[in-house]
Amino acid sequence: MRNERLRAVMAAGGWTYATLAKEVEVDPKSVERWANLGRTPRRATALQAAEALGEDVHALWPALRQARPARAISPELVALHEQRADIPVSTFVEMMTQASKQIDVLVYAAVFLHEAYPRLNDLLRERAAEGCAVRIAVGDADSSNVQARGQEEQFGHGIESRCRLALMHYRPLIGVPGIEIRTHQTTLYNSLYRADDQLLVNAHVWGVNAYGAPVWHLRRNGEGGMFDTYAASFDAVWETAEPVQQEG
Missing domain, CATH: 1.10.260.40 (lambda repressor-like DNA-binding domains)
Known part of the structure; x- marks a missing residue:
């Protein structure tokens, strides 16, 4: 024909x-x-x-x-957790400890990291000193998107306070070679925690606090997969984020 x-x-x-x-x-x-x-x-x-x-x-x-047949399980999916609260902080820490090239964190606050692991800044300094590029993007407390998230999660001004608290935790890292801290005003669809080719994606659910929302653990498996989709979204937000300057 x-x-x-x-x-x-x-x-x-x-x-x-x-x-x-x-x-x-x-x-x-x-x-x-x-x-x-x-x-x-x-x-x-x-x-x-x-x-x-x-x-x-x-x-x-x-x-x-014609659609390609869907896989029952993505080859990049390491684990699926019902909620972030199920994941011990040691999982985040071990991922960052093993990173040699890149650590990226995109959140509004995620102060649970510093609260549960007070040595987080020391760890990030150590990784940066070994040549690992560290990028941290936290929410701008004055952003309308941050304020809307507080209303949606019935957390009120608490989310804004936690954004300021997160920035206070990270401020000692400003100016450290290899580490960049920025604030962003974007709608946060997912919190991202990347360490080289591993990624924890905390998928946000309307009206649910981040600790109660699902997390999928991805490991990069070639180009163009789920991992790269989320990594590209981090880069897009990073481009719009504002570098935090040293005080004084």
């Missing part, structure tokens, strides 16, 4: 089997089979061809609309 849409688009743009084949680095006979026999190329090749032709890939090859 011929692919009439592909044939029409190629004809309108003056494309031959040879010229399109050269553009997408395949054999001209492959392009001929796409057009005359209705064959569907591999997804990556189809995307490249559609871009060259200036056409929607699904319009050219509708079969590519």
